[in-house]
Amino acid sequence: MQHRMKRLSDAVQQLVFVGPALLFFCLIVLVPFLMSFYYSLTDWNGVTTRVVWAGLSNFKRILLEDSEFRNAFWFTARYTLAAVVFANAVGFTLALLLTQPLKTRNVLRTVFFLPNVIAGLLLGFIWSFIFVKGFAAIGEWTGIGFFKLPWLGTASTAFWGMVIVSVWQMAGYLMVIYIAAMMNMPRELIEAAKIDGAGRWKMLRSIIVPLVMPAFTVCLFLTLSWSFKVFDLNLSLTKGGPFGSTESVALNIYKEAFQNNRYGLGTAKSLIFFVVVATVTTLQVIYTKRKEVEV
Amino acid sequence: MEQTQRYNARLLAMEIAALLLALLFLVPFYFVVVNSLKSFGDLMRNAAGWPEAFRWDNYSKVWEIMKFPRAFMNSLLITVLSNAGLVLISAMAAYRILRRPTVFNRVLFVLFIAAMVIPFQSIMIPLVKVASEVGLMDSRFGLIICYFGFGVSLNLFLYHGFMKSIPLEIEEAAVVDGCTPYGVFWRIVFPLLKPMTITILILNSLWIWNDFLLPLLVLHSADIRTIPLQTYSFFGQYTKQWDLALAGLVLGVAPMVAFFLLMQKHIIAGISAGAVKG
Known part of the structure; x- marks a missing residue:
């Protein structure tokens, strides 16, 4: 009897402690995700209840015919590469600067982090004004050609516009993570390297970079997944334009499903997107983890 | 050095x-x-x-047109309640999973973690269907439920990692003193989680307050819009009227900038802590 009571109370505890988390997780994440496997094989339009089996025709159409999706993928890949490289380079450099005993480093840290607390959607609107009116005004004032470009008007400048805003937004966050890693570097190693006469470049390459490798793992993972999934900034800064040249995969999926009402096709795209994002980020984590050193 | x-x-x-x-x-x-x-x-x-x-x-003018106080209250309500619920359900689940590592719980943990690689866009289309079937659409309450689902993986993971450092002896002592399992969690474990709770609150607040796509899909009525949604619709109407549009942007940005300047020590510490564990 007592044994049974104990088992009952244990079951109740399991339900009370884990139940709510599991319920919401299943309802919001797991079930919709599993459903998308089914819907990707249908011609569901999201409105009618009639869902017709379409086999692999959605996937065939995406891979062979949908040039917009291919362009969106190509744009997202190039954008991700540029944003990840530049954001991490800027974030790492800022961290190197701000771990020096500068007098204003607390203020500087605040300033560099500031863009990150603003919603991506609002950032895009802010920068659309800067690119259209602000840069033009600076260009008139200084006469520098860089500011007179039609920033959101051509495919290549709009691409770099997206990259500039993303770097401005992400660099501060990465800086915080890199600073935390640099503060945790064992002092003895740094001192020993100094005594051994390591120059600045040698110090950076052979001591600092290997020691903050775990931070690289985290920062690359974060920037990769943020950039791959870019939506808000894309929508508010360029709306995918000019002529669809800066349309991200996320925006393409959104339009396919909720503007063209092709939910079946949209889910098929979103599954391909999932496979690519999951593969790339997993490979990156495995690769950089392997480079981490034990101290 | x-x-x-x-x-x-x-x-x-x-x-x-x-x-x-x-x-x-x-x-x-x-x-x-x-x-x-x-x-x-x-x-x-x-x-x-x-x-x-x-x-x-x-x-x-913009204050009136955007109905700014209303949008602000909507954002605040959604952020606060989502945070409260997320902290509660993920701390409890993490505690149970760590202290009772049955096969079921271990599989569950892996499932929660694995789900973090799924991009939101790969869930959103069927989610709209599920949400409308269980009555979550066009309601702030429904949106909060969605945040529970999307936030629980990371929060549970962070709590799980942090709890490993809490010594079991404290809990055992409490049990000897006649504390129930629920009491042990609430009176002993949960207060000890405070540093991680602050980190989680900060990460969640930055995410939920600034989120756009999920509210865009779930909320439709004008009177329940959050600040990003309201700014989006305001911008759609006043595209070329930069004087008003910019004032709207400053209003939209101000609450988060103020929050950051007030809480920056916690925010920066929270992000460092969250990243080391993540």
Whole structure:
């Protein structure tokens, strides 16, 4: 009897402690995700209840015919590469600067982090004004050609516009993570390297970079997944334009499903997107983890 | 390594370079704030300079048009309640999973973690269907439920990692003193989680307050819109009227900037802690 009571109370505890988390997780994440496997094989339009089996025709159409999706993928890949490289380079450099005993480093840290607390959607609107009116005004004032470009008007400048805003937004966050890693570097190693006469470049390459490798793992993972999934900034800064040249995969999926009402096709795209994002980020984590050193 | 160095010319040069870079980071804020105080004509003539006359009524107009207090309250309600629920359900689940590592719980943990690689866009289309079937659409309450689902993986993971450092002996002592399992969690474990709870609250707040796509899909009625949604629809109507549009942007950005400046120590510490564990 007592044994049974104990088992009952244990079951109740399991339900009370884990139940709510599991319920919401299943309802919001797991079930919709599993459903998308089914819907990707249908011609569901999201409105009618009639869902017709379409086999692999959605996937065939995406891979062979949908040039917009291919362009969106190509744009997202190039954008991700540029944003990840530049954001991490800027974030790492800022961290190197701000771990020096500068007098204003607390203020500087605040300033560099500031863009990150603003919603991506609002950032895009802010920068659309800067690119259209602000840069033009600076260009008139200084006469520098860089500011007179039609920033959101051509495919290549709009691409770099997206990259500039993303770097401005992400660099501060990465800086915080890199600073935390640099503060945790064992002092003895740094001192020993100094005594051994390591120059600045040698110090950076052979001591600092290997020691903050775990931070690289985290920062690359974060920037990769943020950039791959870019939506808000894309929508508010360029709306995918000019002529669809800066349309991200996320925006393409959104339009396919909720503007063209092709939910079946949209889910098929979103599954391909999932496979690519999951593969790339997993490979990156495995690769950089392997480079981490034990101290 | 730093304290031993004296302040020399090299550091001064670095300081100046960093300050210039900081100014560059602040330029967009300057443009937006200064131009939000100009008349439309003034703004079109000179976008870089100081206003001819300060037009504060841009703000009072936008305040009315955007129904800013309402949007602010919606954002606040959704952020606070989502946070409260997330902390509760993920701390409890993490505790149970760590202390009772049955096969079921271990599989569950892996499932929660694995789900973090699924991009939101790969769930959103069927989610709209599920949400409308269980009555979550076009309701702030429904949106909060969605945040429970999307946030629980990371929060549970962070709590799980942090709890490993809490010694079991404290809990055992409480049990000997006659504490129930629920009491042990609430009175002993949960207070000890406070540093991680602060980190989680900060990460969740930055995410939920600034989120756009999920509210766009779930909320449709004008009176329940959050700040990003309201700014989006406001911008759609006043595309070329930069004087009003910019005032709207400043209003939209202000709450989060104020929150950051007040809480920056916690926010920066929270992000470092969250990243080390993540």
